[in-house]
Amino acid sequence: MPDTTATIVAEATPPGRGGLAVLRLSGEKSAEILRRIFSPAGKAAPWDSPRHLTFGEFLDLDGAAVDRGLAVYFAAPASFTGEDVAECHLHCSPAVIHAVKQACMALGARPALPGEFSYRAVLNGRMGALEAEAANEMASFETALQAKTAGIAVAGGLQARLEALRERLLELSAAWEARIEFPEESYAQGKMPAREEVAAIAAEIRGMLARSNSSRPLRRGWRIAICGAPNVGKSSLFNAILQRERALVTPHPGTTRDVLEETVDIHGLPVILLDTAGIRESDDPVERLGVEKGIEAARGADGVLLLYSKASGWRAEEKDLAAVLGGNLVGLVETKCDLAAGGGGLPPPGLERLSVSSLTGEGLSALMDRIAHWALGTLPGEAALLLNERQREALQRAGEGLAEAEAYLALGNTEEVALAGIGKASEAIDEALGLKSREELYDLIFSRFCIGK
Numbered sequence: 001m002p003d004t005t006a007t008i009v010a011e012a013t014p015p016g017r018g019g020l021a022v023l024r025l026s027g028e029k030s031a032e033i034l035r036r037i038f039s040p041a042g043k044a045a046p047w048d049s050p051r052h053l054t055f056g057e058f059l060d061l062d063g064a065a066v067d068r069g070l071a072v073y074f075a076a077p078a079s080f081t082g083e084d085v086a087e088c089h090l091h092c093s094p095a096v097i098h099a100v101k102q103a104c105m106a107l108g109a110r111p112a113l114p115g116e117f118s119y120r121a122v123l124n125g126r127m128g129a130l131e132a133e134a135a136n137e138m139a140s141f142e143t144a145l146q147a148k149t150a151g152i153a154v155a156g157g158l159q160a161r162l163e164a165l166r167e168r169l170l171e172l173s174a175a176w177e178a179r180i181e182f183p184e185e186s187y188a189q190g191k192m193p194a195r196e197e198v199a200a201i202a203a204e205i206r207g208m209l210a211r212s213n214s215s216r217p218l219r220r221g222w223r224i225a226i227c228g229a230p231n232v233g234k235s236s237l238f239n240a241i242l243q244r245e246r247a248l249v250t251p252h253p254g255t256t257r258d259v260l261e262e263t264v265d266i267h268g269l270p271v272i273l274l275d276t277a278g279i280r281e282s283d284d285p286v287e288r289l290g291v292e293k294g295i296e297a298a299r300g301a302d303g304v305l306l307l308y309s310k311a312s313g314w315r316a317e318e319k320d321l322a323a324v325l326g327g328n329l330v331g332l333v334e335t336k337c338d339l340a341a342g343g344g345g346l347p348p349p350g351l352e353r354l355s356v357s358s359l360t361g362e363g364l365s366a367l368m369d370r371i372a373h374w375a376l377g378t379l380p381g382e383a384a385l386l387l388n389e390r391q392r393e394a395l396q397r398a399g400e401g402l403a404e405a406e407a408y409l410a411l412g413n414t415e416e417v418a419l420a421g422i423g424k425a426s427e428a429i430d431e432a433l434g435l436k437s438r439e440e441l442y443d444l445i446f447s448r449f450c451i452g453k
């Protein structure tokens, strides 16, 4: 556990090129350090007027000006961490950042550990652990819907649900403990142990886990495999959706061998497109391997786009492929719709198809609509629920505890025995909520954050 008395310093902005870099200090010495490294240009000083940006010069250890910029000071407890905080808005030059940070350290600050600012904010009651966690995860989300869903988590939806579960478990164990303490009273009334309540809480947890499971594509993206016979235009469509020449395209059937994977934002949804080898019988061992990999990728994907070309029509190959891959079809796509219809027939009437041309772009926007519609349709009917690995694992353990309690009660055991399962469930919910001791909390959540967060 990091010591929480030290004043800490770190860049709050990511490394790399940019206009500005923000160096943040938190802790008792923040004001004192700022006084030494910042010389205001006018009469007003940031430490005298908290929450106001002040222009001035940043100084190195020798008192020499290394940059001109803005400084702001927040007095405890009205700051992000709840402690005294100072922020230096510097120009984004590694040399400048280094000089000012070195000066801060020479004056008594130490480099912040990953997530340490957020950790302090939680310890000081400025935000809940789940809120901090959701805000951290938001940084890795790239599409609008992901950010919106993380925003819902930040707003406290998950926290409230977990707190309600915690409350119910507490009530249950309090009632049981009372009955154990005063058995005559309760059994005299002929009351049965609250098996129904245990089952109801367990069902609620199972529901949350299931909802989180079907919301998972929101976090990691929907995997959609582009499949079809050789030469139907899979790689061309892959490139057209990505809007760049990512995959090799040639007139020769059997061009693509490996599975290519790229993420794309479709109407605010994260989609991972997989370009696969054209599926056919082949004597070439390399092509055969490619075909196997392609089929494997399609089976592991959330959905499949099955392509056939207008020029060659719907043939026996396509019929076979539909039988193998049709289970989770996102759509049937007739490619090369700019060409005249060749031989072959039409797909069976039950299968809705979209016509596209990667060459002219015709039908691509309808295909995007179709993909987005399909993806949203896979989400749970209620609002999506984004549990991270840590929360999911804790909820699973809570479910196990309840299952143990249920099993004991079903065997006719007393509540005393079943209480152990309830205790296990409560502990797991506390963990999901981040209600742990200071040292455990840091290891559990904040050590995974980035530095400066």
Ligand SMILES: Nc1nc2c(ncn2[C@@H]2O[C@H](COP(=O)(O)OP(=O)(O)OP(=O)(O)O)[C@@H](O)[C@H]2O)c(=O)[nH]1
Pocket: 229, 230, 231, 232, 233, 234, 235, 236, 237, 248, 249, 250, 251, 252, 253, 254, 255, 256, 257, 276, 277, 278, 279, 335, 336, 337, 338, 339, 356, 357, 358, 359, 360
């Ligand atoms: N006219 C026309 N030609 C296309 C279209 N899409 C692809 N082609 C052509 O069809 C040929 C095969 O295209 P690819 O995208 O490589 O097909 P593929 O399905 O990836 O082929 P394999 O990787 O060999 O299975 C190329 O010559 C493309 O230029 C289209 O929309 N219209």
Ligand SMILES: [Mg+2]
Pocket: 234, 235, 236, 247, 248, 255, 256, 276, 277, 278
């Ligand atoms: Mg290809």
